[in-house]
Amino acid sequence: xxxxxxxxxxxxxxxxxxxxxxxxxxxxxxxxxxxxxxxxxxxxxxxxxxxxxxxxxxxxxxxxxxxxxxxxxxxxxxxxxxxxxxxxxxxxxxxxxxxxxxxxxxxxxxxxxxxxxxxxxxxxxxxxxxxxxxxxxxxxxxxxxxxxxxxxxxxxxxxxxxxxxxxxxxxxxxxxxxxxxxxxxxxxxxxxxxxxxxxxxxxxxxxxxxxxxxxxxxxxxxxxxxxxxxxxxxxxxxxxxxxxxxxxxxxxxxxxxxxxxxxxxxxxxxxxxx
Numbered sequence: 001x002x003x004x005x006x007x008x009x010x011x012x013x014x015x016x017x018x019x020x021x022x023x024x025x026x027x028x029x030x031x032x033x034x035x036x037x038x039x040x041x042x043x044x045x046x047x048x049x050x051x052x053x054x055x056x057x058x059x060x061x062x063x064x065x066x067x068x069x070x071x072x073x074x075x076x077x078x079x080x081x082x083x084x085x086x087x088x089x090x091x092x093x094x095x096x097x098x099x100x101x102x103x104x105x106x107x108x109x110x111x112x113x114x115x116x117x118x119x120x121x122x123x124x125x126x127x128x129x130x131x132x133x134x135x136x137x138x139x140x141x142x143x144x145x146x147x148x149x150x151x152x153x154x155x156x157x158x159x160x161x162x163x164x165x166x167x168x169x170x171x172x173x174x175x176x177x178x179x180x181x182x183x184x185x186x187x188x189x190x191x192x193x194x195x196x197x198x199x200x201x202x203x204x205x206x207x208x209x210x211x212x213x214x215x216x217x218x219x220x221x222x223x224x225x226x227x228x229x230x231x232x233x234x235x236x237x238x239x240x241x242x243x244x245x246x247x248x249x250x251x252x253x254x255x256x257x258x259x260x261x262x263x264x265x266x267x268x269x270x271x272x273x274x
Contacts, residue, residue: 001077001088001103003033006110006161007141009148011076013103018069018076023149024049025065030148032069032089032098034157036105041095048151066096107144107161110136114168121171126178133172140165166196173205182209193222197229200242211249211256219249 001018004010009030011018019029031048032040046058055061066089074084090097113136120129144158169192176185189206196202203226210219223238223246230236238246248256 001073001100003036003100003103003105003107004141005030005033005145006106006139007144008146009033011073013076013078015076015078018073020068020072022068025068027148027151027154028062028065029069029098030145030150031153031157032096033105034107034145034154036098036100036108039092039095039097044095044153048153051152066091106139110139110161110168111164112136113139114164114171117168117175118171121175126175130172130175130179133168133175136168137165137172170201170205173202177205177209177212182212185209186213193226197226198233200226200239204242204245207245207249208256216249216252220246223249 001011001013004012009019009026011029011033019026027049028045031045042059042062045062046054049062050058070081070084070089073079073088074081077084077088079088085091088099088101090099113132117129117132117136120126120132144161145154148154150158173185173189185205186209189202189209192202193199193206203222207219207222210216210222223242226242227238230238237243247253
């Protein structure tokens with residue numbers, strides 16, 4: 001069974017699509033798919049569907065949705081309902097567990113590539129890091145669970161995934177910057193700093209890319225815009241590392257042109273994602 005949640009929800013097997021079309025059963029399946037191979041308590045399912053206002057029949061309704069999901073899984077997997085109940089979508093005393101078996105799970109694959117890419121970046125294997133992180137990002141087909149009306153449980157999960165995605169984008173951009181691909185980064189980073197006007201790491205990568213592309217004036221303007229955003233929204237100034245980067249541009253510090261060397265100026269500044 002192949003599970004896709006990095007975009008619209010899709011749960012497929014040899015017999016076709018297993019996800020129902022009705023919104024609430026899809027929401028139940030989405031939470032089970034997000035926590036594949038883990039037991040999801042009935043209380044969590046009730047909270048996801050109704051939050052603070054569950055009906056008196058909430059547990060019974062959840063059980064009805066589980067019966068429906070087992071039926072659609074049975075068709076997709078070409079298995080009997082009782083076999084699905086025992087081995088695929090089973091009751092574990094206090095909740096339900098969706099087992100993926102030998103199938104794939106795009107979120108798990110993404111997190112695996114993210115970890116491998118992070119390690120490669122830490123070890124200075126920049127080409128490998130860039131390739132691994134790109135492969136992980138390539139699994140995304142849009143916002144996570146894009147077609148699901150999410151409750152509190154799925155909202156927390158989706159927020160965590162999106163934060164991981166942004167972190168991987170940062171790390172991949174840093175790997176590319178180390179490889180001297182500053183020109184190619186300009187368009188992407190210009191959009192990202194607009195989307196994330198308070199994000200210092202993205203701004204630092206954009207500033208360095210601009211400087212290395214022969215545009216120090218624009219690099220300083222980006223710093224000033226970040227400073228303005230932080231003051232207006234949070235009442236704070238940029239961090240010391242950003243001020244050091246600003247000073248390095250003003251003095252044309254040779255370390256800013258260190259693409260391809262073992263110690264890059266952004267790492268010396270601490271301007272890298274963790």
